[in-house]
Amino acid sequence: MQIKVAIIDDRSSNRHILKEKLSRNPVFVVTLIAENGKDFLQQLKNVPPELLPDVALMDLEMPEMDGVNAIALGSSLYPTIRFVVLTIFDDEDKIFKAIRAGAFGYLLKDENAENIEEALLHMHETGAGPISPGIAHKILQMVQRTPDEKTIQQTQVQKEDPLLVLTDREQEILQLLVQGYLYKEIGAKLNISANTAKKHVMNIYQKLHINSRAQAMHLAYEKGWL
Amino acid sequence: MQIKVAIIDDRSSNRHILKEKLSRNPVFVVTLIAENGKDFLQQLKNVPPELLPDVALMDLEMPEMDGVNAIALGSSLYPTIRFVVLTIFDDEDKIFKAIRAGAFGYLLKDENAENIEEALLHMHETGAGPISPGIAHKILQMVQRTPDEKTIQQTQVQKEDPLLVLTDREQEILQLLVQGYLYKEIGAKLNISANTAKKHVMNIYQKLHINSRAQAMHLAYEKGWL
DNA sequence: CCACCAATAATCCGATTGGATTAGCGCTAT
DNA sequence: ATAGCGCTAATCCAATCGGATTATTGGTGG
Structure with missing residues (x-):
């Protein structure tokens, strides 16, 4: 069983490095590469349903259309795609917006590539969204500050x-x-x-x-x- | 620098195993062991402030007083103690209640002992609360399902x-x-x-x-x- | 001391499920 | 008309489950 991966990032070096890293494990097939949210959705239109990616690794800060909007639109148009944020930003506002938009996971780019690969495999096995430890801590704090009835x-x-x-x-x-x-x-x-x-x-x-x-x-x- | 740890669990085997595992690393000193929330708070009264535990590893399901109540009371009485839930339960209700009560971390017991030790050390270094991956995923889902205005x-x-x-x-x-x-x-x-x-x-x-x-x-x- | 019971553990068996693959048939849209 | 998709069906195999039985240990209460 292979895992079809889409990479969305505005920096070409990031795209290439990530693709190269993932490709070293034959389980991963990078089937789509886009340089911003608009580009990503545009390309998706021409993809037959059975070739839709299983996972979309989404950068947040991008021109044309950013990651949050791309996730918000993409997750309703293609509910089978798991959107995983892969970014260097860890401020609460971005985390919160991305989650609300429908992000299934949130990984920091300072995770080394092994961890990313590992996290994706773990997600596919268990169905649990991958989340970097520091992000998890911030999410927990957000929940703590939200009183509930x-x-x-x-x-x-x-x-x-x-x-x-x-x-x-x-x-x-x-x-x-x-x-x-x-x-x-x-x-x-x-x-x-x-x-x-x-x-x-x-x-x-x-x-x-x-x-x-x-x-x-x-x-x-x-x-x-x- | 040593880390003073309290263990609260109603099953004596759990208490012993955990204490034994932690004691293999000299950084950890188990300074308090209780078998339920009431017992824990009782014992804390007789502890001089400078010997208060840094971390309380708290089971959830316990007689007399459960973990949620113990955390709620304990975290207001002793704000310097970091309460980390250590349990086998991962249903959302328990997670949510524990977090709302003031839990600083949430670890599952099926994490092997190395991970628990690692998580506690990581917490002490970075200040970020330790959270098991599966728990992080569930918290994220809770946030997603909570509509925000x-x-x-x-x-x-x-x-x-x-x-x-x-x-x-x-x-x-x-x-x-x-x-x-x-x-x-x-x-x-x-x-x-x-x-x-x-x-x-x-x-x-x-x-x-x-x-x-x-x-x-x-x-x-x-x-x-x- | 003995009876009782919860908790632990193992074994055997048949039924059911999970996973993968292959294949035919009919409808729809390009 | 042909490629795609949904529905149908079957086969093989490994894993898990439901059911029954037996046995040891450690407490608890008569």
């Missing part, structure tokens, strides 16, 4: 549940189960064997009178356990 | 449900899939072969960048498709 209402107790028949350990495992983790992943997280994790799940199924993960998830969402 | 005026185009990339048939099949029906049952309901039903599901997984029924259900509930 819905936390107030739900601070009260709920309980009175069939959950009461489950042991602490079983509740813990149920949490992970309904989040879609494999037995082996649950085991790894809790430092127990996958077999044991499964055994707990079987006990949970019995107690709740269900017999599949799907039913567990239904219950969990209906009862608001998540 | 001043950005609406400049980007009113977006939205564009990922569902739109799915064909009618695929949406039909997705509905049944997330309700827990087996391939053969989906096939029977739609008068097609189980193989065909499965083929559609595989196409859906590709388009939505997921790879399991559990993830599909997650998406469906989060996006309110059910």
